[in-house]
Amino acid sequence: MAKKQLTIAVIGLGSVGSMAAWQLSKRENVRVIGLEQYGRVHSHGSYAGESRVFRTAYHEGGLYVPMLLESRKMWRELEQESGRDVYYEVGTLSIAEENHPEYQTTLGTVRDYDLPHELFDADQLRERFPQHHIHDTDRGILDLQGGGLRPEVSVMSALEIAERNGADLRFNTPVLGIEEYSDSIKLRTPRETFTVDKIVVATGSWSARIHPELHDLLRLQILGLTWFMPRTDVAPFLPENFPAFLRDSGPVHVFGAPSFDGYSVKVCSNPTWDVVRDVDEVPLSYTRDELARIGQQIQELIPDMNPEPVRQSVHHCAYTPNRLPVVDLSESERVITVAGLSGHGFKFIPALGKHAAALAVDGDTDAVPAEFGLDSHMQVLRERGPYQGGGH
Ligand SMILES: Cc1cc2nc3c(=O)[nH]c(=O)nc-3n(C[C@H](O)[C@H](O)[C@H](O)COP(=O)(O)OP(=O)(O)OC[C@H]3O[C@@H](n4cnc5c(N)ncnc54)[C@H](O)[C@@H]3O)c2cc1C
Structure with missing residues (x-):
């Protein structure tokens, strides 16, 4: 039948x-x-907002890894079926102090799932990624299957x-x-x-x-995006030279992607925005104070960035507990x-x-x-x- x-x-x-x-x-x-x-x-x-970070070494925990590996294959299928470039596998670099809990969970997923990666101490980070200002206590994990998606x-x-x-x-x-x-x-x-x-x-x-x-x-979390221009040269921030990244430096969490537009780099750090119930409560823009604080944080971690964002946008996402x-x-x-x-x-x-x-x-x-x-x-x-x- x-x-x-x-x-x-x-x-x-x-x-x-x-x-x-x-x-x-x-x-x-x-x-x-x-x-x-x-x-x-x-x-x-x-x-x-132009790009999203993809990672398989996952500080949110190992439960996600099978789904991330499956998705990685499917991003490639989407590219093949559509004939468009969707996923730039440029790697995703996580930088934090070695004892940072999220660094440890990321390392745990790398080991548990045998994920292709490279590890760096502070000197190695400085040598390989001179775009970043590295503290002596910083360590790095480069997730070789990570990169940038074009949403x-x-x-x-x-x-x-x-x-x-x-x-x-x-x-x-x-x-x-x-x-x-x-x-x-x-x-x-x-x-x-x-x-x-x-x-x-x-x-x-x-x-x-x-x-x-x-x-x-x-509940809805307000989340913003900012793009900054390198003062001297964008070349070190192009996809072939600059992996997507996450950095935890004290209380500051910064994430970013390589330059997809050829003149600016997406680097973001979120103010402590309120949690809201409805999309209508989401602000349309950052305040000047918020932008100034973010610009300063970004310049401390990536010194060549001009601290005034050339683009900014405010978004939202629904969160579970x-x-x-x-x-x-x-x-x-x-x-x-x-x-x-x-x-x-x-x-x-x-x-x-x-x-x-x-x-x-x-x-x-x-x-x-x-x-x-x-x-x-x-x-x-x-x-x-x-x-x-x-x-x-
Ligand atoms: C600023 C920011 C940065 C992020 N960075 C990352 C990152 O780097 N990596 C990562 O993996 N994730 C990231 N995320 C998370 C990720 O982008 C979101 O979790 C994801 O896009 C949510 O998808 P969704 O389908 O639930 O919602 P959406 O993509 O918003 O889709 C919901 C759709 O439903 C439609 N809709 C709603 N109500 C109705 C209705 N009644 N009738 C018809 N249509 C309706 C809406 O118009 C919308 O098109 C980020 C999120 C934000 C906001």
Whole structure:
């Protein structure tokens, strides 16, 4: 007997939604509808801002490493299928004092998973990466599988392939309401109501607005990006010479990527911004004081940087209390939720898209760590309360 066709709607065509649409569009007997509140690849989502750091040596812990290795393969698949450059494997350098907890966890994942890497003491760091001002107590781990991703190009590519495979993607089409019935789900949009079998909810920072179960769990962290110009020469900061990096220097956490535009370098350090509940509470810009403080911090760590940013933008991301993502299949098996990527999830969105497709089409929960399920998150929420800030 022929298998029944499933109609699956992906709500939100940003980071996770674009990957879910791509993965679902490869499945047989699946009709994919994608609904996005803004236009195709916009500047309001958590993926905006030219680049994202990719790493497999992971201070967040070993639980993520299999998903990161899977995603690394899938970033290459995305490049092959789209013909676009998405991932620059220039390495990711973590610099911190040897006894810094995050340095130790990063080292732990390198050893546990035998990840290709190089280790540096302070003198070796100075010699190999003269762009950075190195303290005597600094140590470095270069994750050779790390590098820089191009988020807007990634989302555009995944959407393009999904459409080529037959997905019906609608832009400027916000989902205003979700009604679940025993045999279907109805999605209300301003012009049309869609009746589908299943939905993948990938609405990022807006999730609590349409998914009441997430209201207590998620909080939004404001996160900013700044780009600085080297005063003498951009060449040492081009991808062939400068790995993506993370630095912990006392209380200051700085991260950055090589120059993709050929004149400026993305180097960021976040002020202690409040945690908010809704995207409407996110400021549109940094204050002058914030920019001056960041410029000073950056110049101390990378002395050639002119301390006045040439570009800056303020964004947001939904966080869970323990910063693990939510990947959940509802009891009815009709609603798949992927949310709370907690400021570090872009790098593994291909794997999340694959998980979402497996949950929606096969009901297969085996590949998803139990810690990602909503039950587990709600337990953590009861024990710890919501995310309070301080994550980066
Ligand atoms: C400044 C910054 C720097 C970061 N740096 C890194 C990094 O270096 N490395 C890394 O791995 N991660 C990083 N992250 C984290 C990562 O970028 C985010 O976790 C990820 O992009 C979140 O993806 P998402 O799909 O949940 O949300 P989004 O990409 O924002 O997608 C949600 C989409 O849903 C749409 N939507 C919402 N509601 C509706 C509705 N009702 N109807 C229709 N559509 C709707 C939105 O318009 C949006 O397009 C960073 C995040 C920020 C903000």
